[in-house]
Amino acid sequence: MDIVFIKQLQVDTVIGVYDWEKTIQQPLFLDLSLTNDQRSAAAADDIKLTLDYAVIAEKVTQLITAQPIELIETVAERVAQMLLAEFATNKVEVTVTKPGAVPKAQTVGVHIVRSRN
Numbered sequence: 001m002d003i004v005f006i007k008q009l010q011v012d013t014v015i016g017v018y019d020w021e022k023t024i025q026q027p028l029f030l031d032l033s034l035t036n037d038q039r040s041a042a043a044a045d046d047i048k049l050t051l052d053y054a055v056i057a058e059k060v061t062q063l064i065t066a067q068p069i070e071l072i073e074t075v076a077e078r079v080a081q082m083l084l085a086e087f088a089t090n091k092v093e094v095t096v097t098k099p100g101a102v103p104k105a106q107t108v109g110v111h112i113v114r115s116r117n
């Protein structure tokens with residue numbers, strides 16, 4: 001199956017479990033992968049027949065920044081469920097990283113795979 005992907009989408013938002021994190025914005029970076037079939041879009045050269053990554057990026061950013069969230073697990077799950085509900089895909093992979101959260105690590109994060117029931 002084919003995939004539309006977005007790598008390292010930066011979303012600045014209120015994220016974290018500690019009190020000091022609830023008053024600042026921190027960057028999250030997302031890698032998104034949405035399975036679809038691109039053959040008809042390619043044959044017709046028509047954006048309406050595929051998944052528009054610009055629209056996906058905008059909706060994901062709006063979802064994450066709409067309200068404060070504590071866990072990056074929550075971010076990943078909400079993004080995955082939104083993508084499955086609103087876009088023509090049966091399987092999504094979402095990676096959320098939070099650089100700087102562990103000073104001695106390059107980055108930390110979560111990766112989930114979700115499919116339509």
Ligand SMILES: Nc1nc2c(c(=O)[nH]1)N=C([C@H](O)[C@@H](O)CO)CN2
Nearest residue numbers: 015016017018070071072073101102
């Ligand atoms: N598995 C997780 N562990 C931690 C998270 C998280 O979202 N998922 N968050 C924090 C704090 O917010 C941390 O990032 C502050 O630096 C700690 N562990």
